[in-house]
Amino acid sequence: MRRLSAANCPTTTFIAYMKTRVILSNILYPLCTLLALIAVWWVASLSIGIPLFFPTPSAVLAELGGLLVSDSFYLAIGGTLSRTIISFILAFAIGVCAAALAGLFKPMHRILRPIVVILRAIPTMSVILISVLWLDNFWSPVLIGFLIVFPLVYTGMYEAIGEVDRELIEMARLYKVSRKDTLTKLLIPSVTPTVLTVAKSSVSLNVKVIIAAEVIALTARSIGAQMQLSKITIDIPVLFAWTVAAILLAFLLEFAVSLVQFTVRRHYDKA
Amino acid sequence: MKKLLLVFMSLVLGFTALSFGCSSPAPIVNVVLPDGAPSLALVSLFDQTDLGGKKVTFEIVPADTIAQKVSSGAADVAIIPTNAAANLYNKGIDIKLAATSVQGLLYMVGKTAISSFDELKGKVIYSIGQNNTPEFVFKYVLTGGGIDAADIVTGETASDGKITICFKSDGSEILPLLIQNRADYAILGEPVATTAKTKANLVTVLDLQSEWSKLNGSASYPQACLVVSGRLASDKTFVNAFISAAKQNDDWIIDNSSEVLAKLQAKNSLLTVNFTADIIRACNIRTVSAKDAKADVIAYLTVLKDYNAAFIGGKLPDDNFYCIYED
Numbered sequence A: 001m002r003r004l005s006a007a008n009c010p011t012t013t014f015i016a017y018m019k020t021r022v023i024l025s026n027i028l029y030p031l032c033t034l035l036a037l038i039a040v041w042w043v044a045s046l047s048i049g050i051p052l053f054f055p056t057p058s059a060v061l062a063e064l065g066g067l068l069v070s071d072s073f074y075l076a077i078g079g080t081l082s083r084t085i086i087s088f089i090l091a092f093a094i095g096v097c098a099a100a101l102a103g104l105f106k107p108m109h110r111i112l113r114p115i116v117v118i119l120r121a122i123p124t125m126s127v128i129l130i131s132v133l134w135l136d137n138f139w140s141p142v143l144i145g146f147l148i149v150f151p152l153v154y155t156g157m158y159e160a161i162g163e164v165d166r167e168l169i170e171m172a173r174l175y176k177v178s179r180k181d182t183l184t185k186l187l188i189p190s191v192t193p194t195v196l197t198v199a200k201s202s203v204s205l206n207v208k209v210i211i212a213a214e215v216i217a218l219t220a221r222s223i224g225a226q227m228q229l230s231k232i233t234i235d236i237p238v239l240f241a242w243t244v245a246a247i248l249l250a251f252l253l254e255f256a257v258s259l260v261q262f263t264v265r266r267h268y269d270k271a
Numbered sequence B: 001m002k003k004l005l006l007v008f009m010s011l012v013l014g015f016t017a018l019s020f021g022c023s024s025p026a027p028i029v030n031v032v033l034p035d036g037a038p039s040l041a042l043v044s045l046f047d048q049t050d051l052g053g054k055k056v057t058f059e060i061v062p063a064d065t066i067a068q069k070v071s072s073g074a075a076d077v078a079i080i081p082t083n084a085a086a087n088l089y090n091k092g093i094d095i096k097l098a099a100t101s102v103q104g105l106l107y108m109v110g111k112t113a114i115s116s117f118d119e120l121k122g123k124v125i126y127s128i129g130q131n132n133t134p135e136f137v138f139k140y141v142l143t144g145g146g147i148d149a150a151d152i153v154t155g156e157t158a159s160d161g162k163i164t165i166c167f168k169s170d171g172s173e174i175l176p177l178l179i180q181n182r183a184d185y186a187i188l189g190e191p192v193a194t195t196a197k198t199k200a201n202l203v204t205v206l207d208l209q210s211e212w213s214k215l216n217g218s219a220s221y222p223q224a225c226l227v228v229s230g231r232l233a234s235d236k237t238f239v240n241a242f243i244s245a246a247k248q249n250d251d252w253i254i255d256n257s258s259e260v261l262a263k264l265q266a267k268n269s270l271l272t273v274n275f276t277a278d279i280i281r282a283c284n285i286r287t288v289s290a291k292d293a294k295a296d297v298i299a300y301l302t303v304l305k306d307y308n309a310a311f312i313g314g315k316l317p318d319d320n321f322y323c324i325y326e327d
Helices: A002-008 A011-048 A057-068 A071-104 A106-121 A124-134 A139-163 A166-174 A179-217 A223-232 A236-270 B002-021 B037-045 B063-072 B082-090 B133-144 B171-179 B192-200 B208-216 B236-255 B257-266 B277-282 B290-307
Strands: B029-034 B054-061 B077-081 B095-102 B106-110 B124-127 B152-154 B163-167 B185-189 B203-207 B224-229 B285-289
Touching (some): A071 A179, A071 A223, A139 A179, B029 B037, B029 B063, B037 B077, B037 B095, B037 B224, B037 B236, B077 B095, B082 B290, B106 B133, B124 B133, B133 B163, B133 B185, B133 B208, B133 B290, B171 B192, B192 B203, B192 B277, B236 B277, B257 B277
Parallel strands (some): B124 B163, B152 B163
Antiparallel strands (some): B077 B224, B095 B224, B095 B285, B106 B203
16 A cells, blocks of 8 residues: 555655655664563562662663763773673684684584584583683683684684585686685675674673673673672662663674674675 | 564563562561571571461572562561661661671681781782672771781782782682682681681681771671561560570580581572581671670671771661660
């Protein structure tokens, strides 16, 4: 129905219509979910009636406001962010390189596969508990983040290489396309979207496990240690506020990767 | 489909919330203890079903959940860190301190004894309890003994002229460091302190309790206490009967130390220490009624408040916090 009526309109109006529609549904639906979640939270909090342990969204928002004007907030966010970025870059770089090697030389994949399988299966908590015995409280969370993200990036990249059209590669060889061109014009553009999608989903996971490790390692200047502190002083609304802050941090990092994704896509569309 | 899911989810959550909210207080008095040494304070009472004219049950819960149990009303009587009791009281939870139960169980263990605190300068001391009683009591003892507060730092590596404290979240993280000779000194709570001494061949360097009483004048610092709900506090017969039963427990656990572990484990405690009379003595389990303990509690909370007021809920609790009966 709508399509029909839209089709009768001049093209520009149609595009504008579709754009608003896409924007509306991209913003409106998630917003509805968010509001519904907050409503459920509010009702649950009020009916349980122990604001000390299950605060209302407004109480948490007030605490978050309080955090935003304190220095310790930015120190903690900065510390956790720096650990996240270090471990993510290491895991991403090493993961992509290892998978590229494995894609080119099959034996490499057979050597690496058991390691990746073990890393994927190993319980995060046990690695955290073990790593705090050996590493200091800065590097222990970084290691945990690395161990979580590396197998994801490796697997994603390796599979993306496997999905590149064999016939296209064959054709490039037949027509004597240079190795450099095959790499930059065929291989890299085909694997980049997949790898960036993996990066986007693993960056928030990275924040999550790094905070978990910070709680156990008592890392100075960290979201994890602040969460632990609010538990000790029984300031549960503050713990909730830190949780919201952590979610926002993960969201911002995902958004940053989306921007990269967007730029890359536009670059390839132009080419 | 999405909408249906949403409606379903809110219904489920709403009902769970309601069922939590409407739970009426049980007619049975529920006594809740945190897993760990403080639960020793009531071990001999576990088999009793009637006390001071009321039915009682005993439950051991993970130490982290004790504050929530007390606030939600799931516990009518509980053993809880004294700072947490004050904190909850200041936050408007209707509880009263009926007695103190654990008079401090923190020790510094190490390879060699020391003759003055200055010998700790340039060393790393591993410790449990950052932003918690162990940190505050240790710092209080050090500064009271003449160490400049600026010379006590937190970190991982030793620095000249300073006492470095390296915090770990649990004694079990410090134990391997001591055994491998990667740590010289550690602040630990019982019963881990004794385990460390045996496994790593260490001595007790400091008894923080006796150091405290040298400085403070009070016998020791009441680390954990017995709280009762405001409703129960009005039942003088019950509270007095409970406290006198707890007082008898103090000697019972030392005389019957071999039975203690089995009784704790029967209540699902995760402790595995073979309690000996010596370990139990080191835990300083001593029940002191609120009337006699009030001054010590105030002295302890005052010290804690100076380090971090939020730790006790911002201020010293008022007189109503103490369950004292006028005769």
